Amino acid sequence: MALGGRRNYYVARANALENNVSLYYTAGGRRVTLKYVDAPVPGNVWHTLRVEFSGKRIRVIFDGKPYIEMEDDHIKGRGAVGVWTKADSVTLFDDFSYGIAAW
Numbered sequence: 501m502a503l504g505g506r507r508n509y510y511v512a513r514a515n516a517l518e519n520n521v522s523l524y525y526t527a528g529g530r531r532v533t534l535k536y537v538d539a540p541v542p543g544n545v546w547h548t549l550r551v552e553f554s555g556k557r558i559r560v561i562f563d564g565k566p567y568i569e570m571e572d573d574h575i576k577g578r579g580a581v582g583v584w585t586k587a588d589s590v591t592l593f594d595d596f597s598y599g600i601a602a603w
Contacts, residue, residue, distance in 0.1 A: 508575050511584060512551045512560045516543040521567040523560050525574045537567050546594070
């Protein structure tokens with residue numbers, strides 16, 4: 501069953517408090533962990549977080565290194581992009597962009 505609407509989306513996160521990179525999907529406003537991996541995420545420095553989608557394939561790239569590569573089809577069809585941060589973080593975003601990835 502395809503999930504749609506504003507309460508259904510994917511979230512990729514680099515967490516400096518836990519030193520990991522994670523991928524979630526959110527359905528009906530409820531976040532579900534797909535995968536997380538240990539990764540050095542030093543605080544107080546700029547990082548690059550990139551997420552690529554191609555069909556069911558998802559790749560999460562942090563500071564130029566792929567940390568998560570998997571297939572998932574919880575959310576189908578076109579989507580939107582955005583940024584997110586938790587209340588306990590001080591986060592700045594710069595040079596935000598989106599486009600078509602060439603795999």
